[in-house]
Amino acid sequence: MAAPVPQSLSAKFVGSFAYLTVKDRLPLILTRAIDTLHRHKYLFLEHHGEEGVEAEKQTISLLSKLLNELKTDKPVIPLTDKLCDTEQWNQYLERQQVLMGGDEKPSWFKSPWLYVECYMYRRIHEALQLNPPISSFDVFSEGKFKSFFDSQKAIILICTCIQDLSKNVENLDDGQLKEEFLKLFQVSLWGNRCDLSISSSEDNSQTSNPLDCLDSLKPFILIDDIESIWSILANSKRTRNDTTPKARVDIILDNAGFELITDLVLADFLLISGLATEIHFHGKNIPWFVSDSTYTDFKWTLRQLKAANHMGMSKCGVKWEDSIKSGVWVYHDDPFWTLPHEFCDMQQEAPNLYAELQKSNLIIFKGDLNYRKLTGDRQWEFTVSFHHALRGFHPAPFCILRTLKSDVQVGLKPGQGEELKATDVDWMTIGKYAVIQFDTPSM
Numbered sequence: 472m473a474a475p476v477p478q479s480l481s482a483k484f485v486g487s488f489a490y491l492t493v494k495d496r497l498p499l500i501l502t503r504a505i506d507t508l509h510r511h512k513y514l515f516l517e518h519h520g521e522e523g524v525e526a527e528k529q530t531i532s533l534l535s536k537l538l539n540e541l542k543t544d545k546p547v548i549p550l551t552d553k554l555c556d557t558e559q560w561n562q563y564l565e566r567q568q569v570l571m572g573g574d575e576k577p578s579w580f581k582s583p584w585l586y587v588e589c590y591m592y593r594r595i596h597e598a599l600q601l602n603p604p605i606s607s608f609d610v611f612s613e614g615k616f617k618s619f620f621d622s623q624k625a626i627i628l629i630c631t632c633i634q635d636l637s638k639n640v641e642n643l644d645d646g647q648l649k650e651e652f653l654k655l656f657q658v659s660l661w662g663n664r665c666d667l668s669i670s671s672s673e674d675n676s677q678t679s680n681p682l683d684c685l686d687s688l689k690p691f692i693l694i695d696d697i698e699s700i701w702s703i704l705a706n707s708k709r710t711r712n713d714t715t716p717k718a719r720v721d722i723i724l725d726n727a728g729f730e731l732i733t734d735l736v737l738a739d740f741l742l743i744s745g746l747a748t749e750i751h752f753h754g755k756n757i758p759w760f761v762s763d764s765t766y767t768d769f770k771w772t773l774r775q776l777k778a779a780n781h782m783g784m785s786k787c788g789v790k791w792e793d794s795i796k797s798g799v800w801v802y803h804d805d806p807f808w809t810l811p812h813e814f815c816d817m818q819q820e821a822p823n824l825y826a827e828l829q830k831s832n833l834i835i836f837k838g839d840l841n842y843r844k845l846t847g848d849r850q851w852e853f854t855v856s857f858h859h860a861l862r863g864f865h866p867a868p869f870c871i872l873r874t875l876k877s878d879v880q881v882g883l884k885p886g887q888g889e890e891l892k893a894t895d896v897d898w899m900t901i902g903k904y905a906v907i908q909f910d911t912p913s914m
């Protein structure tokens with residue numbers, strides 16, 4: 472008999488992180504989104520005349536209604552827009568209803584946290600979609616821009632680092648190449664500290680030197696499977712030949728701003744070192760969890776780099792735009808990434824995306840939300856194996872680089888979680904600790 476699957480994290484557990492998020496942090500994020508719309512009233516007037524102002528009013532009224540539903544634990548209601556994923560969202564709601572059984576309806580404080588948190592971002596998107604003149608407005612873009620500009624010094628340092636590396640990568644022996652890989656991989660890991668959702672969209676940028684602090688951060692990596700990841704890449708480079716000339720790495724992006732730059736630098740390194748021959752990025756197709764990267768953010772970032780008044784940055788911008796044009800970098804934004812499903816549902820719900828990921832030599836998932844979706848955001852015992860918690864999601868060898876910002880963690884040694892709790896009560900949610908976890912279909 473299959474082992475039982477633990478319950479989903481949920482705000483119904485009073486005092487839990489999910490409860491505090493639904494009670495305090497989500498209303499704050501929503502209130503800030505409403506305020507942002509208010510502040511842009513004159514921009515809407517300038518661009519769309521009175522129609523723009525009317526759209527702003529209507530959107531604010533829809534978001535205020537949403538805020539009220541959230542605060543008063545009203546039932547989750549179906550979406551009314553007509554986007555490509557509307558049907559899937561509404562079917563998901565029906566399934567939640569069946570799971571609850573009886574007369575109870577899915578609601579903010581009763582349903583799985585993962586579901587209602589994703590739903591809030593989809594409802595924000597719906598409110599804008601229903602008001603066409605301003606529907607492409609991203610209520611979170613100001614914060615994403617700020618995070619980019621506030622991390623300027625750190626961005627210069629890592630752009631300069633990759634520029635220097637590209638000049639002498641050919642002279643590095645295997646050991647040196649590995650050293651550089653380990654460094655940039657960890658920079659990308661810690662880049663995940665910079666997300667705006669955890670801070671309810673308040674400032675959260677990278678101000679210290681991201682390369683200097685790696686040694687002091689090492690003790691905070693609770694699980695470190697980096698050697699297995701290196702082996703996969705080094706092996707694919709060693710065995711590359713005319714019959715298998717390609718090595719594809721997929722990066723499932725998380726936040727825009729500093730984290731995105733760390734991911735692009737890593738992607739650049741994988742190509743110049745020959746560890747990969749093509750990189751596929753996967754971003755969100757709607758504004759998501761405050762700071763997640765959309766295609767607009769991705770393009771904006773490349774443009775900013777290109778136009779920067781710093782040689783290292785602008786060279787990166789030019790090179791990376793060329794990488795997109797020449798097709799060694801490919802950008803995808805499948806709607807599945809902004810559905811509420813656990814990843815074990817991907818093969819059934821998004822078979823094309825699953826098949827696409829199966830072509831990869833290595834998939835790199837970034838961030839806390841991806842970890843929650845990989846493990847189903849459930850109350851797993853800390854010592855359950857990562858492979859088990861994935862519940863059949865094994866498209867290709869993959870890893871996750873994540874700083875801990877929510878209370879789900881698997882794959883720890885017996886007693887490790889308890890020890891951490893004794894030193895740091897909030898160890899799971901403050902972004903101080905991190906994991907690099909690896910899985911392969913044959914494990």
Ligand code: F6P
Binds near residue numbers: 588667668669760874
């Ligand atoms: O509640 C904290 C939170 O909003 C989580 O919902 C989410 O997992 C995380 O922050 C976002 O982090 P990341 O950008 O690393 O996915």
Ligand code: MG
Binds near residue numbers: 666668725762
């Ligand atoms: Mg994020």
